[in-house]
Amino acid sequence: MARKKKERKLQIPELYLNEAKIEMLGNREIIIDGCIGVIEYDENTIKLNIGDLALCLVGTDMVIESFDSGVAIIRGRFAEISFVS
Amino acid sequence: MIIQFLRYLFGYINFRAFGGFADRFINLCTKEGIPLWNVKHINGNITASTTVGGYLSIRPVARKSGMRVISTDKIGLKYFLKKHKSRVGILIGVIILSVIIAILSQFVWSVSVVGNTTLDDDLLLSAFEKYGVKVGVPVSSIDNDEAATLVMSDIEKLSWASVNIKGSVIVIEVREKTDAPEIYDASKPTNVVAGEDGVILSVDVLYGNEEIKPGSAVTKGDLLISGVITHKDGGEKTIHADGYVKALVKKQKNFSSSDISLYKINNEKIRKVIFFFGIKIPLGFMGESEFFTEHKSFAQSEKNLLPLGIITQYSADFSEEKTVVDVTTEEKIALFSNALYVREILEYSEVRNSSVKKVENQNEMQYSFSAQCEQEIGVLQEIYVEKTDDIQ
Numbered sequence: 001m002a003r004k005k006k007e008r009k010l011q012i013p014e015l016y017l018n019e020a021k022i023e024m025l026g027n028r029e030i031i032i033d034g035c036i037g038v039i040e041y042d043e044n045t046i047k048l049n050i051g052d053l054a055l056c057l058v059g060t061d062m063v064i065e066s067f068d069s070g071v072a073i074i075r076g077r078f079a080e081i082s083f084v085s
Numbered sequence: 086m087i088i089q090f091l092r093y094l095f096g097y098i099n100f101r102a103f104g105g106f107a108d109r110f111i112n113l114c115t116k117e118g119i120p121l122w123n124v125k126h127i128n129g130n131i132t133a134s135t136t137v138g139g140y141l142s143i144r145p146v147a148r149k150s151g152m153r154v155i156s157t158d159k160i161g162l163k164y165f166l167k168k169h170k171s172r173v174g175i176l177i178g179v180i181i182l183s184v185i186i187a188i189l190s191q192f193v194w195s196v197s198v199v200g201n202t203t204l205d206d207d208l209l210l211s212a213f214e215k216y217g218v219k220v221g222v223p224v225s226s227i228d229n230d231e232a233a234t235l236v237m238s239d240i241e242k243l244s245w246a247s248v249n250i251k252g253s254v255i256v257i258e259v260r261e262k263t264d265a266p267e268i269y270d271a272s273k274p275t276n277v278v279a280g281e282d283g284v285i286l287s288v289d290v291l292y293g294n295e296e297i298k299p300g301s302a303v304t305k306g307d308l309l310i311s312g313v314i315t316h317k318d319g320g321e322k323t324i325h326a327d328g329y330v331k332a333l334v335k336k337q338k339n340f341s342s343s344d345i346s347l348y349k350i351n352n353e354k355i356r357k358v359i360f361f362f363g364i365k366i367p368l369g370f371m372g373e374s375e376f377f378t379e380h381k382s383f384a385q386s387e388k389n390l391l392p393l394g395i396i397t398q399y400s401a402d403f404s405e406e407k408t409v410v411d412v413t414t415e416e417k418i419a420l421f422s423n424a425l426y427v428r429e430i431l432e433y434s435e436v437r438n439s440s441v442k443k444v445e446n447q448n449e450m451q452y453s454f455s456a457q458c459e460q461e462i463g464v465l466q467e468i469y470v471e472k473t474d475d476i477q
Binding site: 063 | 107111112115120121122123124125128131133
């Protein structure tokens with residue numbers, strides 16, 4: 001709800017309201033706003049549910065720094081990022 | 086940083102979860118509002134951190150996802166205090182230390198002076214001390230503007246002063262007055278005459294007529310550069326003569342041990358004084374004496390002196406000694422006098438060669454010092470002109 005309010009204030013087009021926002025800092029950190037849940041989690045792979053798609057992160061030393069209110073912060077050394085429908 | 090501090094303040098638990106489905110476990114935790122952070126997947130196990138409340142409600146979630154949860158570490162202030170409950174002394178020590186630091190930070194730790202070129206640091210520090218700017222006084226009691234104004238009125242040579250308080254450190258910034266240059270009065274008619282006997286080495290005339298050539302011998306008072314100009318028609322006019330006249334001058338002086346008064350040191354006393362935040366604790370007694378001096382030695386940090394140190398005080402009385410001293414001492418005294426004289430000569434001349442000869446005397450040891458010096462001997466001498474109204 002809070003996210004939607006924010007988006008309305010920022011006048012983001014209706015078309016993109018349900019899309020997850022992904023922010024990357026090099027290949028060391030990724031912030032996903034709009035993460036619904038974790039689909040798969042093992043040592044080298046994290047697959048996240050971001051609505052219509054799944055975000056697949058492959059890498060090493062991956063740590064879920066926090067996962068709260070639909071915002072997931074993941075740190076590590078990402079080797080591959082892909083979207084799976 | 087703030088989040089980490091709050092987590093430490095309220096306490097958190099590191100745990101390990103294994104078996105079952107890690108993804109389902111994380112999803113259920115999020116759904117149940119159990120905060121998780123630092124979630125790592127290592128060798129099939131999950132390690133993560135959660136709040137104390139979160140950990141208490143994690144078991145049903147773990148059961149649903151088929152995982153077993155074991156706490157590995159409890160971190161937080163309350164756990165720290167619980168762990169060190171038996172070590173109350175450390176806690177009391179930390180509290181006392183904090184209180185001491187808090188109290189001492191209210192006082193002045195060091196006072197320093199910057200910007201002075203000719204005025205002595207000690208003179209300025211003692212002037213400011215008179216108006217309360219000193220080590221050991223409460224910072225709040227210092228009226229920096231008033232102190233600066235009062236010291237500026239006391240010391241005329243100061244053109245500006247400012248007392249800057251930086252925490253417990255006071256830096257006094259000063260600027261000294263620049264003396265007005267001496268006005269060279271070139272309106273008076275003058276001659277340049279010899280100030281001493283010697284042999285002329287060089288003459289550089291700025292104004293006037295050169296009256297002497299290099300190589301000539303002159304005695305004190307001889308005219309070197311004349312300020313009287315004679316015109317072709319026989320008329321004369323006076324000007325302000327000036328120039329540089331360098332001559333080889335012979336210096337000679339006899340020294341003996343009687344030139345210097347000898348004193349005997351009586352009641353010599355040395356004592357140490359502990360200095361702590363402006364409080365001086367003397368370690369011993371010391372009466373009033375004719376001579377008193379002290380040497381301060383303070384603890385020092387990287388930048389400033391600390392208000393902690395030892396002052397070594399020295400006091401003594403002197404009585405004039407008339408007794409005959411041994412030959413070695415007599416020699417030392419005479420040579421010391423000689424050295425003082427050489428230092429005096431070197432201030433205004435260049436010594437070409439010098440020699441010291443021992444002169445045998447019945448009563449005392451004498452030394453004769455002689456030197457040849459190159460020095461400027463020209464001295465301005467005013468020409469007195471009588472003005473008359475009768476022009477024929």
